[in-house]
Amino acid sequence: MTRVFSGIQPTGEQHLGNFLGATRNWARRQHETDAFFCVVDLHALTIKLPDGEVRDGSLRLAQMLMAVGLDPEVCTLFVQSHVREHAELAWLMQCNVSFGELSRMTQFKDKSDQHAFVSAGLFTYPALQAADILLYDTNEVPVGDDQRQHIEITRDIADRFNSHYGETFVLPEAVIPETGARVMDLQNPGNKMSKSSESPKGTIGLLDDPKQIEKKIKSAVTDTDGEVRFDFAQKPGVSNLLSILGAATDRDPASLAVDYAQYGPLKADTAAAVIELIEPIQARYRELESDPAETARLLAMGADKAREIAAATMDRARTNVGLLID
Ligand code: TYM
Numbered sequence: 001m002t003r004v005f006s007g008i009q010p011t012g013e014q015h016l017g018n019f020l021g022a023t024r025n026w027a028r029r030q031h032e033t034d035a036f037f038c039v040v041d042l043h044a045l046t047i048k049l050p051d052g053e054v055r056d057g058s059l060r061l062a063q064m065l066m067a068v069g070l071d072p073e074v075c076t077l078f079v080q081s082h083v084r085e086h087a088e089l090a091w092l093m094q095c096n097v098s099f100g101e102l103s104r105m106t107q108f109k110d111k112s113d114q115h116a117f118v119s120a121g122l123f124t125y126p127a128l129q130a131a132d133i134l135l136y137d138t139n140e141v142p143v144g145d146d147q148r149q150h151i152e153i154t155r156d157i158a159d160r161f162n163s164h165y166g167e168t169f170v171l172p173e174a175v176i177p178e179t180g181a182r183v184m185d186l187q188n189p190g191n192k193m194s195k196s197s198e199s200p201k202g203t204i205g206l207l208d209d210p211k212q213i214e215k216k217i218k219s220a221v222t223d224t225d226g227e228v229r230f231d232f233a234q235k236p237g238v239s240n241l242l243s244i245l246g247a248a249t250d251r252d253p254a255s256l257a258v259d260y261a262q263y264g265p266l267k268a269d270t271a272a273a274v275i276e277l278i279e280p281i282q283a284r285y286r287e288l289e290s291d292p293a294e295t296a297r298l299l300a301m302g303a304d305k306a307r308e309i310a311a312a313t314m315d316r317a318r319t320n321v322g323l324l325i326d
Pocket of ligand 1: 007016040128129133
């Protein structure tokens with residue numbers, strides 16, 4: 001059976017980009033694959049956050065992932081730091097990736113510009129991500145478009161390791177959705193929607209109330225020519241709305257454009273479609289939120305399942321790389 005793995009950081013609130021680009025597809029794929037989904041708390045430590053945020057955020061994110069539709073009885077849902085092999089394999093990955101390769105990662109360039117303290121962990125972040133993926137003999141990694149480069153470097157590291165030390169890792173493929181892979185900021189459609197966005201008006205949180213969502217979409221930046229056309233280069237704001245509407249209704253954004261002569265109705269329909277999609281998630285989240293002990297139990301169950309596979313891969317890697325086995 002196809003093995004699927006993906007991860008998500010427990011920082012900030014989840015937004016429409018995470019959902020349309022990644023987690024919605026995780027929920028869809030869990031039934032037909034052997035799927036592992038991971039709250040990557042160690043990755044969140046690469047940037048200094050307020051005390052308690054990673055701990056609380058991990059629990060809340062796990063609840064949100066279940067609200068989105070991940071069923072811990074169907075897939076393996078767990079927290080990265082609960083499976084120690086992630087940090088251990090990350091070291092072997094760091095020793096098999098070059099300084100030059102890490103220096104070319106666009107995410108490092110973007111993030112290091114935003115922070116005064118640039119940790120070594122932020123620089124070696126892709127090595128930990130490669131460890132996450134390779135530990136599970138992963139075939140497919142469902143992600144949004146911004147993770148493309150990370151999956152590429154994972155393949156490069158795996159390939160190098162295999163040719164150097166013998167067949168150890170499976171080479172994974174990125175699986176990126178046709179629509180929703182790159183949801184843009186509603187106020188700055190040249191930037192992707194993100195948790196760290198300076199404009200909260202540009203980001204739709206999965207916990208925003210319907211009135212807020214409507215307001216944000218209605219005040220989304222468009223342009224002055226008034227024509228509804230799917231053309232990201234010339235009309236990024238309008239194309240972003242068409243993409244969101246297309247992803248929310250499972251329709252092709254370019255063909256949706258012909259239904260609209262003006263921006264007003266496009267915005268109204270986009271808002272309605274997003275609200276319809278998000279409201280049931282919010283209701284499920286509110287239920288799950290009231291029972292953190294049950295969430296912790298489910299995560300412990302997930303970690304037990306994950307550890308079994310991770311330990312076997314780690315043993316193989318330790319042997320092949322040439323360590324004295326204890
Ligand atoms: P993270 O936490 O930033 O994002 C989680 C997922 O959401 C997708 N995403 C988006 N998709 C479309 N439009 C957007 N505006 C948008 N913003 C975010 C991301 O592409 C991602 O799929 N490095 C990863 C976490 C990670 C990981 C892994 C992923 C760690 N280990 C192993 C896959 C496999 C990250 O920071 O994702």
